[in-house]
Amino acid sequence: MSKDENEKISLAVVKRLPRYYRYLGDLLEHGITRISSGDLSKKMGVTASQIRQDLNKFGCFGQRGYGYNVEMLYAEIKKILGLDREYNMIIIGAGNLGQALANYPNFRKRGFKFIGAFDKNPDIVGKTAGDIVIMDISELEPFLKENRVDIAVLSIPKYNAPKISPILVENGVRGIWNFSHIDLNTPDNVVVENAHLTESVMTLSYKLSELEKNNKE
């Protein structure tokens, strides 16, 4: 794929790619090497035209009468999503959520490697998260100076996040996965992906109240 084509991918499509990636991975695990947009459509519960619209721009994978080459498409999406490399990750805030993330086996499998965890709570420091000994937050800055860290996971209360985020940025961290319930101010050369769980549950409560409204009609 040429870079020009790549640049045309909208963030809306990018957000759908992990789901395609998951389904294509499942197909590969089951030894299925090609699939039509119609069959993929049935599996994924989206229209075939949506699938063609999303995937046909990635070069000549969807040939008429042949369908998609699962392996090539999987490899292409993997590359687009930046999953063809390893990321060094640290966790800041090793409470339950930080622990949950550190223990999640899929991250390692996808190339996200936890190399450090930090907390300010003395009851937590010294314990392990995954296979990592949790360090005191005062060790964060020296750690960043000595190690290449690509991604920092922020799972700390919102009032602490704005204090930590500049330390990360100044020490070369370029990716922040932000679970803290606040928007971070970061320069253009840093990317932030918010994972605000409260916002997710509010979308659910919206859908539930719409459902109840429709039932009453």
Add this chain to the structure above:
Amino acid sequence: MSKDENEKISLAVVKRLPRYYRYLGDLLEHGITRISSGDLSKKMGVTASQIRQDLNKFGCFGQRGYGYNVEMLYAEIKKILGLDREYNMIIIGAGNLGQALANYPNFRKRGFKFIGAFDKNPDIVGKTAGDIVIMDISELEPFLKENRVDIAVLSIPKYNAPKISPILVENGVRGIWNFSHIDLNTPDNVVVENAHLTESVMTLSYKLSELEKNNKE
């Protein structure tokens, strides 16, 4: 606001509402009762025209020269998001992630009340999550028959989710907050909100590789 207007809200706007809700709540906490779209724009880092497009449909809140009535707008968004009531929630899978959710103080504050937690691991059953004693998964069905449960949080491995989801649906649970990395097949009268953390981190790795690509150019 009339129901007709309400029905016109797209899911894209709904997904942005929790963020408005958070900012408006912060303004109220600071005693600010009205704000122009320009000022809100600066605070939130989105264009004023986006804000007007998103919010002006909620009746006459954005009067020219006056700005938004923060309290009214906050109350309106609260209602739209279904946050003007309480939801009984249970957690299925009380590992680290389930524990993190049970202990998250904001949920209770927003009206999401945990009333039960279940796990199949005998090492976890009998412990507490938040202020709830974790029950064995075999107690799930009797519990559902005796209690009104609005939302079930699924934080279990993906291969177990398709077994649990029908039990929930058959026993009247209408909302599933799905952290299990699989798509659930549910009937039309059940709503599912996926919170797939792997997909979130893949969006981050995409952004990071785009960033690096641009730096090399």
